Amino acid sequence: MTNYDKLLEKVRELGMDYRWSKMFVKKLSDDEKAFPVSAEEAEWALRRGFYPGRVALYGLNEQNYRDFVPDYQYFMLHPLNNHFLKWLDKTTLKYVLNSNGCADTMPEYYVYVENDGSFTYLMDCPAHIEKNADFLMNLLKYKGILAMKPNSGTSGGLGFIKLELRGEEIFENNKPVRPERVNEIRDTMRNYIVTEYCKQHHELAAVWPDSECTLRVIMVKDPKKDRFNEATWSCAVSYARFGTSVNGGASNLSSGGVGVGFDFETGKYNDFCIRYKRFCPDGEWMLKKHPDTGVEWKTAGLPNWELVRSKIDALCRHISSLDYLGLDIIITEDGMKLCEINSHPAMDYEQIMCNPTLQKPKIRAFFEKKGMFDHDANALYEAYVSCQE
Numbered sequence: 001m002t003n004y005d006k007l008l009e010k011v012r013e014l015g016m017d018y019r020w021s022k023m024f025v026k027k028l029s030d031d032e033k034a035f036p037v038s039a040e041e042a043e044w045a046l047r048r049g050f051y052p053g054r055v056a057l058y059g060l061n062e063q064n065y066r067d068f069v070p071d072y073q074y075f076m077l078h079p080l081n082n083h084f085l086k087w088l089d090k091t092t093l094k095y096v097l098n099s100n101g102c103a104d105t106m107p108e109y110y111v112y113v114e115n116d117g118s119f120t121y122l123m124d125c126p127a128h129i130e131k132n133a134d135f136l137m138n139l140l141k142y143k144g145i146l147a148m149k150p151n152s153g154t155s156g157g158l159g160f161i162k163l164e165l166r167g168e169e170i171f172e173n174n175k176p177v178r179p180e181r182v183n184e185i186r187d188t189m190r191n192y193i194v195t196e197y198c199k200q201h202h203e204l205a206a207v208w209p210d211s212e213c214t215l216r217v218i219m220v221k222d223p224k225k226d227r228f229n230e231a232t233w234s235c236a237v238s239y240a241r242f243g244t245s246v247n248g249g250a251s252n253l254s255s256g257g258v259g260v261g262f263d264f265e266t267g268k269y270n271d272f273c274i275r276y277k278r279f280c281p282d283g284e285w286m287l288k289k290h291p292d293t294g295v296e297w298k299t300a301g302l303p304n305w306e307l308v309r310s311k312i313d314a315l316c317r318h319i320s321s322l323d324y325l326g327l328d329i330i331i332t333e334d335g336m337k338l339c340e341i342n343s344h345p346a347m348d349y350e351q352i353m354c355n356p357t358l359q360k361p362k363i364r365a366f367f368e369k370k371g372m373f374d375h376d377a378n379a380l381y382e383a384y385v386s387c388q389e
Contacts, residue, residue: 010383049377067356261353267305
């Protein structure tokens, strides 16, 4: 049995980022529960930087393991972005993307709730709504639906909130609540932004209507041969996340959603989707159809993709001081909206949905330049062995 508290201390001693080391160890724990392996398989995987369960998940062997981004080395690279990382704060990002054809990629921003609970009214706040204790309720009545999310971190554990007025009834994340709940949310939020709720394209709603499909597109800046050249970007990962009936219908995979890879050039879906194994009582985590609506992936693709791809290109060129962008996108009826940009997004099931990441020469070159292969995973295995009880 692994002593994970001890292992956490060990990986920090190896130089892993203090906060990220906690996530690394938590994901290792989850992996050991989902994919039991023999001691020999665990050693083989860990000495190469992978969680042991990746042997089954990726189909790892001596011939192909170099095609996959290893877990240990990926976490050791944090942070992948430079000091311009501060641009990716959700509130700051709204201001950063306010030019060069990028302004329409951001939702309207109405209010920022400070750490002391006070309201700071933002650039898209409706001028006619009085700034008082009833502002949030009156904004909801005016807009009909609002999105509320932490500006950073978890901000007290409220998480993402969808607040909607349907006739006379109020719904929080699609569940009816009493009217007083609006004031409870108002008085509990800290470091939160209240924004436009972006509705997905009707073709995506036909796949799953109860939550918005969000795309995850990871873009990397190509290493330059000439330092004076203009920056260019390549796509490492591109997939769509749809909600399911599991856990209230949220689209994120950690809540039971499904992910389907798509071709970055064409927007066409791959033939299968995946869901985390812990949400699969029958053990089937690769699916040809949406598990609830039965939509077949091989017959469909993303709407408005040519326009969305052009906007992604504009975004990358506009913030090209950054190196690594995990874009979260909602495709709308007439374009796209950017939910956020992650600076170091997950890289695990993505490599099943979107093919082994390091098979792409430009992506491999990026990680090589960042020093991914400078970290010896034998040290991880030795630390792991020392934490067995």
